[in-house]
């Protein structure tokens with residue numbers, strides 16, 4: 001298979017990969033299991049459902065090249081992220097790494113550049129499509145893969161559908177496998193368990209990865225009876241595990257809600273505390289204002305008293321002035337009279353003098 005099944009032109013042509021420095025951030029991209037499975041299966045076609053920046057695809061691609069295998073790796077991804085990529089807008093590994101340009105992710109270009117930095121254009125073929133549509137397209141074209149790595153959405157139904165759809169594209173004897181079979185991703189664990197139960201299959205585990213092998217059309221060595229019983233027991237065990245998971249999921253949900261309620265309660269407490277503090281501050285400010293008002297009132301009263309006293313003094317002074325004016329008038333009158341009587345005296349004296357002089361001169 002080459003790129004022309006999916007693309008009209010080579011997707012790497014004319015792409016200026018130097019604009020994007022190498023960035024292989026990813027999750028579980030270098031699990032030793034990739035190499036072990038490649039060694040065992042000597043694959044011609046690997047499908048990866050969920051590629052992100054290409055960490056795991058490049059890890060497999062480099063090994064395929066090192067082993068000189070004639071193998072292609074088709075990377076199926078929308079490069080739009082999954083639900084957990086959208087929830088925390090500050091997550092540098094998910095939301096921010098989507099590299100939104102005018103609201104649309106650009107992480108696909110980081111992936112293309114990473115492949116080119118590592119010189120793996122001849123091995124890795126991008127298929128930007130939803131996992132469902134890509135599976136349908138590959139089926140229509142009768143493509144069969146030796147290894148299929150499922151690492152797209154981690155929601156239970158999506159994982160189940162991905163395994164179920166790609167199971168039909170897997171060669172007999174091939175493996176379908178994935179990451180995150182752990183407590184953090186109960187959806188992955190439940191989907192894998194259910195698929196195995198529904199199809200009477202077995203799961204193999206490595207450290208964190210789950211692996212399901214597609215049996216070749218041969219009967220097992222065990223007698224049919226024993227084989228069937230052991231399968232029934234395994235099925236039962238998986239069913240118990242599924243129930244356990246459901247209860248755990250409910251428990252986590254309740255725990256989550258409880259934490260939220262506690263957080264809300266603590267926020268409310270905090271707000272109440274702030275309000276109480278504010279109220280105390282207001283009461284203190286009010287006390288201060290009341291005291292100031294009292295002082296101002298006292299001052300006002302003192303000033304009114306002082307003003308009254310001054311007005312009283314003014315009144316007294318005016319009365320005094322009036323009395324002084326009257327006394328002055330009396331004095332002036334007396335003075336006038338004195339002056340008058342003195343004038344008369346001088347005149348009569350002078351007359352007497354003139355008379356006596358006259359008599360003498362006769």
Ligand SMILES: C[S@@+](CC[C@H](N)C(=O)[O-])C[C@H]1O[C@@H](n2cnc3c(N)ncnc32)[C@H](O)[C@@H]1O
Pocket residue numbers: 025026027028029049050051052053054055056057076077078079080081082129130131132151152153
């Ligand atoms: C966990 S990341 C893959 C990590 C990658 N294998 C690595 O090594 O780093 C999941 C990827 O799945 C893609 N994805 C999620 N849902 C998808 C879907 N329904 N169809 C196609 N791709 C999907 C996301 O865009 C994201 O790039």
